[in-house]
Amino acid sequence: MSGPVRVLVADDQELVRAGFRLLLEQVDDIEVVAEAADGMEAVREVRRTAPDVALMDIRMPRLDGLSATRKVVADAPGTRVVVLTTFDLDDYVYEALRAGACGFLLKSSPPERLVSAIRTAAAGGGLLDPAVTMRVIEEFGRQPRPARPGPELARLTDRELDVLQRLARGLSNAEIAAELVIAEATVKTHVARILAKLDLRDRVQAVVYAHEHGLAPGPRNTRA
Numbered sequence: 001m002s003g004p005v006r007v008l009v010a011d012d013q014e015l016v017r018a019g020f021r022l023l024l025e026q027v028d029d030i031e032v033v034a035e036a037a038d039g040m041e042a043v044r045e046v047r048r049t050a051p052d053v054a055l056m057d058i059r060m061p062r063l064d065g066l067s068a069t070r071k072v073v074a075d076a077p078g079t080r081v082v083v084l085t086t087f088d089l090d091d092y093v094y095e096a097l098r099a100g101a102c103g104f105l106l107k108s109s110p111p112e113r114l115v116s117a118i119r120t121a122a123a124g125g126g127l128l129d130p131a132v133t134m135r136v137i138e139e140f141g142r143q144p145r146p147a148r149p150g151p152e153l154a155r156l157t158d159r160e161l162d163v164l165q166r167l168a169r170g171l172s173n174a175e176i177a178a179e180l181v182i183a184e185a186t187v188k189t190h191v192a193r194i195l196a197k198l199d200l201r202d203r204v205q206a207v208v209y210a211h212e213h214g215l216a217p218g219p220r221n222t223r224a
Contacts, residue, residue: 004031005122008049010042010068011057011084016107020055023111030118039063043071046079052122054081055105058096066096073100080121103127103204126202128170153213155197161215163190167203168210 007030009020014037021032034049036042040063046054054072058065069081083096083104096104103126105117120127156164159180166176173191177184191203200206 004029005053005118006031006033006049006051007118008032008034008036008042008045008051008054008079010036010039010045010054010060010065012037012060013057016057020114023114024118027115030115037061039065039068042068043075046072046076050076051079053118054079055084055118056081056096056101057084066099069096069101070099080124082117082121082127097204097208101204102202124202126204126206128204128207152198156194160190160194160197163187164194164206164210165215167191167194167206168215170207 007024009017009024009032011017011020017035017037021035024030024032033051034045036045038060042054042056042060042065043063045051056065056069056072060068063071065083069083072079072081081096081101083101084107085104086107102121103117105114105127109117117127153161162180163176166179171179173184173187177187180187191206194200194206195202198206198209200209
């Protein structure tokens with residue numbers, strides 16, 4: 001990507017927006033191009049400024065972050081949405097991921113994690129804040145599972161299925177490599193192949209897919 005990452009900050013609290021802007025203005029390769037105090041304004045500003053990344057609060061007036069995320073993903077596919085949440089984890093987060101957000105981040109995250117998340121999103125990657133990944137997994141675990149995995153899982157090799165199951169547990173590439181006793185670069189290759197075979201955009205979608213198709217954390221699944 002040439003030039004700085006262009007960011008929109010959407011949050012109904014002016015102090016929060018000001019804090020994010022102050023932080024991001026100190027980073028050479030990131031530029032805040034717009035702010036929004038509610039979901040409707042966020043959608044309008046995305047259309048006007050075409051940012052690379054939209055930091056989207058969940059609970060906002062007039063139009064919540066979930067609905068705004070859906071509109072942004074549908075209308076501006078070039079803009080990646082990162083959902084902002086508090087530690088108690090808004091129920092909307094799971095739907096936001098399904099709606100097309102590329103990940104979510106705690107508002108209380110350290111500055112370097114926010115900057116890293118923006119860069120990751122702009123580069124086409126997905127992210128799940130490690131402090132709340134297990135909460136997401138637990139929520140999926142409470143939801144009904146399909147009777148059998150989707151037929152497209154048959155496209156995966158046994159090793160790729162191993163990797164996908166560990167993605168579903170929220171493990172990083174380094175942690176997956178350690179568990180499977182393979183190189184981290186090999187894990188990255190497997191993840192890329194999984195995304196391509198299942199037609200998924202990023203590892204966040206892979207986590208959602210795995211949980212929606214019965215590959216929840218726990219004993220290793222086997223195929224019939």
